[in-house]
Amino acid sequence: MKKEVIESLKQIVGEDWVIDDLSKMQNYLYDETEPLLRPEASRDSIVVKPGSSEEISQILKYANKTLIPVTVRGGGTGVVGGAIPVKPGMVLSLERLNKIVELDEKNLMITVEAGVTLADLLEVLENESKLFFPIHPGDEGAQIGGMVATNAGGTKAVKHGIMRNHVKAVEVVLPTGEIVNFGGKLIKNNMGYDLLHMMIGNEGTLGIITKATLKLYAKNKYNGTLLVSFNTRREACDAVPKILQEGITPLAVEYMDRVIADKAAEQLGSTWPAQKGAVDLIFMLDEPTEDELYSNSEKIVEICEKYNAVDSIIAETAKEQRNILEIRSNAYGPYKDNISDALDIAVPPSAVPDFFDDITELGEKYNNHIVSLGHIADGNIHNFIMGENGKLPSYYEKLKEDMYKTAIKYGGTITAEHGTGKTRKKHMALQFTQKEIEVMEGIKKTFDPNGILNPGTIID
Ligand SMILES: Cc1cc2nc3c(=O)[nH]c(=O)nc-3n(C[C@H](O)[C@H](O)[C@H](O)COP(=O)(O)OP(=O)(O)OC[C@H]3O[C@@H](n4cnc5c(N)ncnc54)[C@H](O)[C@@H]3O)c2cc1C
Incomplete structure (x- = not known):
């Protein structure tokens, strides 16, 4: 330099x-x-x-x-x-912008500088408030600014949505240097174009988020984790909409191939509690009363049994719950050294079973043992394309493109929560028309006329 x-x-x-x-x-x-x-x-x-x-x-x-x-x-x-x-x-x-600006319990909001990490935010709320913030993308080292910039999702979207649903205001420095504010501590706000939501998910290409005001929520007192096993992916997938239709909204509904669960448990020196079946659903519930927690757990088991569930385990103690969630969090661990790509596709939830069948066929066609886990109620599946001896397989680009096209065939998206970044950008034209991409290019030009901010990401 x-x-x-x-x-x-x-x-x-x-x-x-x-x-x-x-x-x-x-x-x-x-x-x-x-x-x-x-x-x-x-x-x-x-x-x-x-x-x-x-x-x-x-x-x-x-x-x-x-x-x-x-x-x-x-x-x-x-x-x-x-x-x-x-x-x-x-x-x-942005690591030095790490102050909590204001915890505003009356409005159920908190304003923080962008460099505050998720771990910092959770600690402050745990120590100073009865309120909680629901978004947890899996790594607490993420900063709030980064989570806003990537519109992070995570496991709890079933009940609480994604980052976009909780950001009320941002302070942003534009690429041309002006400091601007979008949004406010408002529940309703329709004045002008919605530039707040333009900033959410901008991945550092339109402006630098320096402060964010987030919505907080009252905590439910009673938590539980339920593990339900099935012989087939289709049976597991089909049970999920039925549960939601019954008015039960778990905090999270996670899907995992058993092969992942067993390997992740083994790596941690633990054991996956379920033995029967080939795939699992993990339900995390949080309810205001103990009665609701138990009755909702029972209803979930009943519905799953109608879809041929072969086993169900209620993790009653905090230790049992922790074991399941730690194994789920380690899903990536055993594959880390030989993974080509952990895709982040989403399809409409009803299309997940057919999507899974197509992915299995593609795995067989290319002879790649694709394993899957995901936020099933959101239709968001992470499929791991395996590497070959620590390298990208020769057919990697072709297989990935076939998987993307499969997602799009069902009205899906190439990336649900991780973002376009630099690695998914190449396939924009699979999902958008030329005109749609031109509109995005125009937006980029308006905010960043000289293209200085994060070149190579989303739009060049
Ligand atoms: C183990 C693991 C599990 C994960 N699970 C999930 C998951 O379940 N769901 C999910 O959504 N994500 C998940 N993620 C990825 C997720 O994108 C990040 O965790 C997080 O949202 C990014 O925040 P960060 O501060 O680390 O951003 P960085 O990685 O530093 O940056 C991400 C992007 O945002 C931009 N950016 C960062 N800060 C700002 C800012 N202040 N203003 C403007 N642009 C900015 C950067 O330029 C970059 O383009 C996971 C990651 C890991 C490692």
Whole structure:
């Protein structure tokens, strides 16, 4: 990086908050994208750690004038290469914007700086409030700004929706350096175009989120976890809409192939509690009374039995619940070293059984042992395409494209919750028409006329 750039940035944020030595910035050059797919970071990078929105504004004015690419970095837990700087330029890390601005219990909202991690937020709520925040994308190192920027989903979307449903306001620094505010502490707000929701899911391509106001909720007191096993995927899938139609809304309904559960348990030195069947549904419930918790659990079991469930286990103690959830969280663990791609497809929930059949056929056609788990009530399935001896198989691109086309055939999407990033961008034209892509390009141009923000992500 040119000396004058380094000096200019040091003048804005101070000497201590600029890293220009490649050997000291390695942690800022990758995210959690599968290693076989991870885009390569530019070696001509510089890491800048601003301490305020005003400093970010000055940095962006400078970058926009000198046309230096800026890649925003949150917790680096993203899985589509969004935070990786692929062009020579700066990584703008938000780690110093880590203050809780206001816990507003009367409005059931909290305002935080973007660099507050999910772990920090959960701790503050646990210690200082009876309220809770429902979105949990699986890695508590994620920052709130990153979760807003990726419109994170996670397991609890069945009951609580996704990030978009809980963000009420954001402060944003535009690529041209102006600080703007979208939204407010409002339940209803229809004035003008909805630019708040334009910022949610922008993946660091339209603006830098520096503060966010989030909606909070009253906690239900009684939690339970229920494990129900089936012989076939179709039977498991068909039971889920019936449960929702009965008015039972679990916190989460997770699907997992048994082969994943057994391997994940073994890696943790534990045992998966279910023995019968080949696939499992995990229901997480939270209810205001103990009676509702038990009666809803019983109703779920009854419905599942009508769909030929072969076993059901209620995890009664906190230890039993923890065991199931820890194994579920480790689903990726045993496959990590030989996975090509953990896809993030979603289809309308009713199409999941047919989608699964098609994926099984594709796995057989390409001789790839695709395993699956997912947020089944959301129609969001993570299919793991396996690697071959630690490499992408020769047919990887073709198989992936066939899987994407299968999703689209059912009215689905290539990515449900992980984002387009740099690794899914190539397939935009499978899901959108040329005109639809042009509208997106126009939006990008309006916010970022010189294309300095996160080049290579979503839209070039
Ligand atoms: C084990 C594991 C499980 C996961 N499970 C789920 C899951 O179930 N559901 C789910 O939705 N996701 C899941 N994720 C991925 C998810 O995208 C991230 O966890 C999180 O939402 C990204 O936040 P981050 O702060 O780490 O962002 P980063 O990875 O740092 O960045 C992600 C993108 O957002 C941009 N960005 C970051 N901060 C800002 C900001 N302040 N302003 C503007 N742009 C910004 C970046 O430029 C990048 O494009 C999982 C990840 C892991 C590692």
